[in-house]
Amino acid sequence: MPRFWRLLLISLIIVLVLYGIYFTLGRPVIPLPTIPYKVFPGQPLHAIVTSDGADQLRLTLNTSGVVEVTSADQSVVALNYTPDTFENTLDLGERLLVAQKTVQGDGDVPESSPFLRKLINWVIAYYYHVIRFRLSVLVTALP
Amino acid sequence: MNKTPTFIKLLLAVILVLGIVMVQQPPMATAEIAKQEVPTNLVHIDITYDPGTKSYSMGGFSAEELRQVGAPQFQDEIWQVLSMLDNVTLMIKDDMIDIMTDDQHLLSLAWDGPSREILYSLLNAYIELGDVDMERAEAWLDKADIQITLRKSKELSNPLQIELATLVQVKVATNGELSVEGFPTGMSLTPETMALIEAAKVENLKLCWNKGVIDLQVNGQALPQATLYQGGLSVIDKAFGLSLGDLTPIFGSSFGAGLVIGEADPVTGECMP
Numbered sequence: 293m294p295r296f297w298r299l300l301l302i303s304l305i306i307v308l309v310l311y312g313i314y315f316t317l318g319r320p321v322i323p324l325p326t327i328p329y330k331v332f333p334g335q336p337l338h339a340i341v342t343s344d345g346a347d348q349l350r351l352t353l354n355t356s357g358v359v360e361v362t363s364a365d366q367s368v369v370a371l372n373y374t375p376d377t378f379e380n381t382l383d384l385g386e387r388l389l390v391a392q393k394t395v396q397g398d399g400d401v402p403e404s405s406p407f408l409r410k411l412i413n414w415v416i417a418y419y420y421h422v423i424r425f426r427l428s429v430l431v432t433a434l435p
Numbered sequence: 436m437n438k439t440p441t442f443i444k445l446l447l448a449v450i451l452v453l454g455i456v457m458v459q460q461p462p463m464a465t466a467e468i469a470k471q472e473v474p475t476n477l478v479h480i481d482i483t484y485d486p487g488t489k490s491y492s493m494g495g496f497s498a499e500e501l502r503q504v505g506a507p508q509f510q511d512e513i514w515q516v517l518s519m520l521d522n523v524t525l526m527i528k529d530d531m532i533d534i535m536t537d538d539q540h541l542l543s544l545a546w547d548g549p550s551r552e553i554l555y556s557l558l559n560a561y562i563e564l565g566d567v568d569m570e571r572a573e574a575w576l577d578k579a580d581i582q583i584t585l586r587k588s589k590e591l592s593n594p595l596q597i598e599l600a601t602l603v604q605v606k607v608a609t610n611g612e613l614s615v616e617g618f619p620t621g622m623s624l625t626p627e628t629m630a631l632i633e634a635a636k637v638e639n640l641k642l643c644w645n646k647g648v649i650d651l652q653v654n655g656q657a658l659p660q661a662t663l664y665q666g667g668l669s670v671i672d673k674a675f676g677l678s679l680g681d682l683t684p685i686f687g688s689s690f691g692a693g694l695v696i697g698e699a700d701p702v703t704g705e706c707m708p
Contacts, residue, residue, distance in 0.1 A: 343674035361667075368667030373659035380656040384635075391634030395627065 319424055321356055326428040333434065341433040349431040355419035375417040382412065477580040479596035483588040484509075486518035494595030495684040503680075520587065527581040551576060571616055574601050595684035600705045602641070602693040607632075609697050638699040643691035643706035650706075 331337045341349045346364030353359050360370040386404055419425060484491040489509070490498035524535040530547040533540065555569050606614045611624040641652040649661040665686045672679045693702025
């Protein structure tokens with residue numbers, strides 16, 4: 293067997309074994325490094341971040357279906373989504389956007405791309421069902 | 436030549452093992468959720484009053500908070516009556532209405548289907564109560580657990596307890612006029628908002644609030660479930676200067692509304708968790 297195919301097969305087996313382990317462990321959420329984001333006084337977000345005295349706000353996206361905003365370890369709001377409810381939200385948002393353009397008589401009503409919609413839904417469903425990540429953005433208010 | 440089949444065999448074996456592992460469903464609790472009985476509309480309101488200062492607290496809201504939202508003030512005649520009593524309790528539960536004064540049973544009334552029909556007939560004589568409204572009244576009162584307690588006390592009243600299974604039916608007419616359970620509110624949506632709703636083809640909404648958890652359906656399609664935390668809401672309150680006050684009674688309640696735009700069919704279903 294050529295070396296290329298052998299390497300490919302071995303890689304495939306390793307990937308399958310690793311995913312098998314990940315799957316049998318219950319597909320735990322893989323945490324990614326936190327992204328820091330600083331806001332300066334005067335910016336609209338600054339008032340919100342500083343309102344509880346902690347001067348920090350954390351936005352967490354858990355691709356298993358949770359978006360959460362926390363402030364000083366206190367949950368502010370959480371959104372629980374599934375690929376279906378996400379698709380419904382996209383659908384509603386698109387219809388409202390088109391309706392707004394139509395009512396305002398802008399003329400340039402944006403046309404939706406079915407391929408793009410499907411691609412977004414596939415990506416959401418993939419990270420919801422197959423591999424799950426946790427991505428956090430830590431917003432810090434500068435004095 | 437001999438090694439190639441070994442690799443393929445190995446690959447097939449791994450795929451087979453992983454396939455079996457992945458196809459196997461985790462043991463799930465298959466016990467059926469016990470079917471609840473017909474959902475009850477529960478409303479418990481505690482009112483404390485102080486005839487000395489002629490102020491009252493209701494459902495956990497202080498007199499000052501009630502004044503801010505424009506709650507009506509009692510007339511002197513009512514204060515005179517209240518000052519003679521220590522407490523009054525009205526209870527509507529199952530098929531009975533009970534009224535207690537100063538811990539003594541004052542009266543009991545039958546509150547079964549036939550007696551409610553008599554009440555509707557009496558109301559019919561004074562106001563035009565159509566068939567549909569009677570249906571709605573039955574939807575609200577057939578399984579009701581209502582308790583209103585008036586207590587002579589200076590302390591803050593107990594938090595409001597509302598758990599409504601029946602959806603509040605809200606209708607927006609084609610001209611934007613808003614009615615609740617068939618009663619016009621005098622409020623209406625602007626023509627621009629109506630045009631936007633019509634262009635977006637939004638026909639109905641179902642909104643359920645259950646102790647901070649919000650479920651919303653638009654045209655029967657569910658949107659992501661939102662959870663508002665009472666402690667966290669104070670962050671938003673401070674940030675935007677909303678002066679929301681104590682929201683404990685709201686966060687202890689559950690209720691829902693079905694909103695219909697134009698001539699679409701009423702929203703059905705309930706808001707039970």
